[in-house]
Amino acid sequence: MGKQRVAIVGTGQTFHKSHRPDVNGQELINEAVGRALVDADLTIRDIDAIVIGNMDHFEGINYVDCWSVDGSGGFMKPVIKLTTGGTTGSTLAIGGYHMVASGLFDRVLVIGWEKNSESDTTGAITTAFDPVWDRLVFAGAISGLAAEAQAYMARYSATDRDGARVSVRDRKHACNNPYTQLRKEVTVDEVLASPMLADPIHLLDVCPRSDGACAVIMAGEHIAEKITATPDWIWATANRHTYTYLGDANFGRLDSLAAASREIYAKAGIREPAKEIGVIELYQPYSFAGIMWIEDLGLTGYGQGAEFVWSGATDMDGEIPINPSGGVIACNPIGATGLIRCAEAALQIMGKAEGHQVPDVDLALSTGFGGCFWSDILLHGRRKPDF
Amino acid sequence: MSDTEHVIIESGAARQPFNYAVGLHGSRFLQELRDHRRFMAVKCPRCAKVYIPPRRVCGACFVEMDEFVEVGPQGTIGTFTILRYAFIDPETGVQKPVPYGYGFIRLDGADTLFQHYIDIQDESRVKIGARVEPVFADERKGTVKDIRCFRIID
Amino acid sequence: MDSAAIVGVGMTAIEKNKIRDGFADMVWEAVNLALDDAGMTIDDIDNVVTTSNDFWDGRTISCMAVSDASGAREKNVSCVEGDGTFGAFYGLTRILSGSYGTTLVTAHSKGSESVSSLITNAAFDPIYQRAIGMDMVSACAMQANAYMHRSRTTPEQLARVSVKNHGNARHNPKAQLPMAITVEEVLASEMICDPLHKLDCSPVSDGCCAMIIAAKDRVGTAAKPPVWIKGAAFCADAFHLGDRDLSRAAALTRAAKKAFDMAGITDPATQVHVAELYDAFTYQELMWLEAMGLCADNQAGHLLEAGVFDIDGTLPVNASGGLLSGHPVIAAGLIRMAEVVRQLRGEAGGAQAKDPTVGVAQGVNGLCGQSHCVWVLSAES
Numbered sequence: 001m002g003k004q005r006v007a008i009v010g011t012g013q014t015f016h017k018s019h020r021p022d023v024n025g026q027e028l029i030n031e032a033v034g035r036a037l038v039d040a041d042l043t044i045r046d047i048d049a050i051v052i053g054n055m056d057h058f059e060g061i062n063y064v065d066c067w068s069v070d071g072s073g074g075f076m077k078p079v080i081k082l083t084t085g086g087t088t089g090s091t092l093a094i095g096g097y098h099m100v101a102s103g104l105f106d107r108v109l110v111i112g113w114e115k116n117s118e119s120d121t122t123g124a125i126t127t128a129f130d131p132v133w134d135r136l137v138f139a140g141a142i143s144g145l146a147a148e149a150q151a152y153m154a155r156y157s158a159t160d161r162d163g164a165r166v167s168v169r170d171r172k173h174a175c176n177n178p179y180t181q182l183r184k185e186v187t188v189d190e191v192l193a194s195p196m197l198a199d200p201i202h203l204l205d206v207c208p209r210s211d212g213a214c215a216v217i218m219a220g221e222h223i224a225e226k227i228t229a230t231p232d233w234i235w236a237t238a239n240r241h242t243y244t245y246l247g248d249a250n251f252g253r254l255d256s257l258a259a260a261s262r263e264i265y266a267k268a269g270i271r272e273p274a275k276e277i278g279v280i281e282l283y284q285p286y287s288f289a290g291i292m293w294i295e296d297l298g299l300t301g302y303g304q305g306a307e308f309v310w311s312g313a314t315d316m317d318g319e320i321p322i323n324p325s326g327g328v329i330a331c332n333p334i335g336a337t338g339l340i341r342c343a344e345a346a347l348q349i350m351g352k353a354e355g356h357q358v359p360d361v362d363l364a365l366s367t368g369f370g371g372c373f374w375s376d377i378l379l380h381g382r383r384k385p386d387f
Numbered sequence: 388m389s390d391t392e393h394v395i396i397e398s399g400a401a402r403q404p405f406n407y408a409v410g411l412h413g414s415r416f417l418q419e420l421r422d423h424r425r426f427m428a429v430k431c432p433r434c435a436k437v438y439i440p441p442r443r444v445c446g447a448c449f450v451e452m453d454e455f456v457e458v459g460p461q462g463t464i465g466t467f468t469i470l471r472y473a474f475i476d477p478e479t480g481v482q483k484p485v486p487y488g489y490g491f492i493r494l495d496g497a498d499t500l501f502q503h504y505i506d507i508q509d510e511s512r513v514k515i516g517a518r519v520e521p522v523f524a525d526e527r528k529g530t531v532k533d534i535r536c537f538r539i540i541d
Numbered sequence: 542m543d544s545a546a547i548v549g550v551g552m553t554a555i556e557k558n559k560i561r562d563g564f565a566d567m568v569w570e571a572v573n574l575a576l577d578d579a580g581m582t583i584d585d586i587d588n589v590v591t592t593s594n595d596f597w598d599g600r601t602i603s604c605m606a607v608s609d610a611s612g613a614r615e616k617n618v619s620c621v622e623g624d625g626t627f628g629a630f631y632g633l634t635r636i637l638s639g640s641y642g643t644t645l646v647t648a649h650s651k652g653s654e655s656v657s658s659l660i661t662n663a664a665f666d667p668i669y670q671r672a673i674g675m676d677m678v679s680a681c682a683m684q685a686n687a688y689m690h691r692s693r694t695t696p697e698q699l700a701r702v703s704v705k706n707h708g709n710a711r712h713n714p715k716a717q718l719p720m721a722i723t724v725e726e727v728l729a730s731e732m733i734c735d736p737l738h739k740l741d742c743s744p745v746s747d748g749c750c751a752m753i754i755a756a757k758d759r760v761g762t763a764a765k766p767p768v769w770i771k772g773a774a775f776c777a778d779a780f781h782l783g784d785r786d787l788s789r790a791a792a793l794t795r796a797a798k799k800a801f802d803m804a805g806i807t808d809p810a811t812q813v814h815v816a817e818l819y820d821a822f823t824y825q826e827l828m829w830l831e832a833m834g835l836c837a838d839n840q841a842g843h844l845l846e847a848g849v850f851d852i853d854g855t856l857p858v859n860a861s862g863g864l865l866s867g868h869p870v871i872a873a874g875l876i877r878m879a880e881v882v883r884q885l886r887g888e889a890g891g892a893q894a895k896d897p898t899v900g901v902a903q904g905v906n907g908l909c910g911q912s913h914c915v916w917v918l919s920a921e922s
Contacts, residue, residue: 002544003639021393024668055602056595056622060398062663065623066907069780076795079777079912080631081622083595085602091619095631101638122474127601131407132417133440135478136531137489137502139470146468147491154466154515198468198489237640241618244446244565244609247439247491247500251466259615371602396668403659405599408651410563444569446609449583451569 005384006100007224007231009217010040011343016181016212016331019117025059026071029113029213033073036109036215040227044073047217048105051080051095053088054114054335057124072111084241086141086370088112089214089338090283093366093378094237096218106220112339113213116332121209134246139198141285142206144246146198148373149288151252153200158291160200162306164191166290167205167329169315174326176355181210181331191287205287212333214340221384232346235363235379238263243372257367257375258296264379265298267387274299278361279348280322281341283369285332290314290322316358324348324356338368338376345380412441415455421529426459428497439497459494461540464517466491467505488513492537504536512539542803543922545636546760546767549579549753550879555717555867558653559747564598565610567649567749572611575645575751580764583612586753587641592621592628592648594871596660611647624648625750625875626904626914630773632754642759646752650871652745664908666781677908678742680782682734684909685824687788689736694827696736698842700727702823703740703865705845709852710862712891717746717867741823748869750876768882771899772803772917782909790832793903793913797833804917806899809834814897815884816856817877819905820863829903830858833915852892860884860892874904878916885920
């Protein structure tokens with residue numbers, strides 16, 4: 001026992017859809033778990049512990065860690081639940097990392113899931129916010145994001161065409177990912193012509209709601225290389241969950257992502273992220289974030305995100321492809337979404353991303369977004385970290 | 388199995404009632420709003436940041452705050468959106484009327500933004516930086532609904 | 542295992558209704574008490590794990606309300622949903638991983654703000670069980686019957702747990718229900734759900750607990766001697782009550798065995814000197830004792846009557862008064878750990894056991910003890 005390096009050795013996802021009336025929650029979870037076990041060529045007996053999460057009020061089930069054991073495989077195993085809202089999936093990945101890194105467990109199964117079809121998503125998200133101060137006017141995730149985009153556009157003179165360009169990119173990438181939900185290309189003009197939901201966000205600027213689950217198997221360093229020849233090594237994790245009330249946010253900048261990414265870069269010795277990182281799976285629930293947040297990640301200067309995206313640098317054949325999977329705009333089973341970013345980054349490192357594989361990825365970044373402008377990040381590497 | 392229908396069980400009108408404790412700082416704010424139509428914020432003794440709604444702890448400094456300062460009632464729009472899509476309001480269980488103006492307002496003297504409705508009778512006047520003032524409800528009960536909305540004044 | 546230790550604990554008073562306090566107020570109070578106890582400031586805290594439950598708190602992302610009050614600003618932070626013992630476990634792994642030298646763990650709940658039976662009803666399967674109106678009390682009443690039938694434990698023995706724990710609470714200034722009561726009074730109290738009388742059940746409570754865990758190389762900066770974490774383990778049983786032998790707690794047995802193995806304890810009944818168990822109902826204290834191997838099967842009731850589990854017995858159990866004397870869900874297990882820490886430091890005052898060096902604490906998640914977390918703590922490394 002003792003601390004150890006950690007690698008992802010298997011991943012599994014459901015075929016994410018808007019509505020899965022053919023399965024209950026446990027069955028949905030089990031589909032992802034089964035695929036992850038097959039991917040790693042392990043059985044549930046090999047799993048030492050399970051980390052699971054979702055957002056309770058989307059399904060209305062209390063103590064989900066306990067309720068889900070038939071689907072998760074948690075019967076007579078250690079099962080722990082983490083939940084942090086939109087960041088739940090990435091929080092789970094960070095949790096799995098620490099559980100294995102602690103040396104207390106060698107093979108940990110991490111599961112994120114959501115059946116958003118089972119409730120009114122906006123209503124449930126609204127209950128995330130303070131009942132006394134926030135709930136009167138707040139209208140789910142889109143309203144807060146719209147306020148963020150307005151502030152950014154006013155500060156940096158960005159346009160709704162800039163946002164639409166990001167949506168065009170992710171929806172194009174999604175066509176190469178059989179597991180994602182929305183696989184249809186759109187044009188900038190089609191995005192701008194779609195219904196206005198909350199100014200400046202059009203329908204085609206935002207993610208859908210989804211039913212889906214994702215499972216990731218993490219292993220300690222002495223076991224990982226026996227399970228797979230191409231483990232995805234987790235180099236570092238960091239997060240910031242800063243704000244207590246929505247009105248405290250620095251609208252137009254994602255300070256939490258800037259701080260967490262700088263911690264990651266310092267740990268890994270990264271100086272020029274846009275050059276050194278091969279691919280990013282960004283938890284980007286709407287298009288404008290694809291401009292703003294890459295600035296906070298330090299890929300480009302403040303106010304230069306739109307130009308960077310228009311240049312094609314973040315497209316599949318660009319300098320630093322973002323969201324080869326199609327990202328969150330193509331599917332968003334919320335409690336799974338951050339873990340899907342992590343799993344997709346792992347697929348890129350392991351060379352298993354098939355139709356949406358970016359060639360020769362040495363370092364990948366996956367992020368989570370949620371809560372009140374919160375950020376989680378994991379850095380993935382093909383090489384075992386030497387720190 | 389193949390001809391089995393997919394059964395959906397509805398939870399019906401089930402809901403869980405709560406009594407949320409506001410805390411002393413928030414209680415003072417709501418009472419001042421109700422009784423004197425005043426906006427009371429709280430100032431950090433270390434970094435001097437003025438928080439609204441008032442709360443006990445400055446997260447950045449990890450110190451307790453107890454110096455109340457009056458802010459507003461006028462302010463500027465820090466950022467905003469106009470909500471145009473329908474959704475079920477969890478507070479009422481029915482669909483929320485749309486469209487409505489959703490504003491983050493920087494009350495004069497405050498460092499954080501206060502959320503409320505913005506009057507959108509003339510959408511062209513709703514801009515970041517526009518000056519606003521509160522419209523109070525006729526009957527005030529000590530909740531944020533004691534303010535009906537903020538309206539543009541310039 | 543002796544690579545981490547508990548160096549600070551703090552808790553609010555446990556009360557029926559903290560009408561003055563929101564979640565953040567309770568967390569602020571407990572965190573500052575824990576920092577004072579450790580002789581540390583927030584700058585000594587490397588990362589934070591908060592523990593809360595969205596149903597009990599009546600809001601999604603319940604951890605958001607306590608982020609500033611827990612000192613998580615500009616730090617790495619996470620949130621466990623479940624009993625505080627699970628939050629502490631995650632906090633421990635974040636130290637053992639080498640990522641952080643100290644973890645601040647918090648756990649809070651205000652039972653007063655909601656209707657408990659509706660919250661626990663939501664833990665039942667929505668398809669098969671919820672509509673029957675099941676809640677924690679009715680499910681545990683079934684378990685109590687199953688346990689009593691198998692072990693031949695009597696209603697008088699159950700009542701005696703209540704007498705002991707409420708009596709112990711008289712030495713605990715933070716307890717909600719210190720009481721001098723008799724077995725007869727327990728048995729005469731209102732029948733809530735057969736066989737559980739009102740005084741067989743823990744109350745609805747508000748409260749918060751905070752704890753600071755430190756890596757071996759960081760314990761030296763703390764004000765008080767460290768309480769070493771010798772073992773910690775958790776395990777979940779089947780969900781559906783009908784899938785389990787409700788009269789036994791197989792998951793607890795497994796978790797306890799692992800924790801004791803880690804601690805090198807081969808005979809818990811003699812090697813453990815003090816225990817704080819999850820006595821949400823009287824029968825649970827006896828059932829958990831047997832499941833953990835702290836006494837032989839079917840013997841807990843007899844040993845209780847013999848005084849073994851009294852403060853001056855050979856294995857004091859819930860000397861703090863236990864959950865029967867105050868039960869803020871989520872915080873409950875972390876409070877059990879904090880009470881063991883106080884015992885091992887010799888700080889328990891009138892409830893102090895005689896020179897304990899090894900203590901065990903337990904937390905529970907889910908219905909009828911589906912998932913358990915067991916901690917073995919020691920004053921000696």
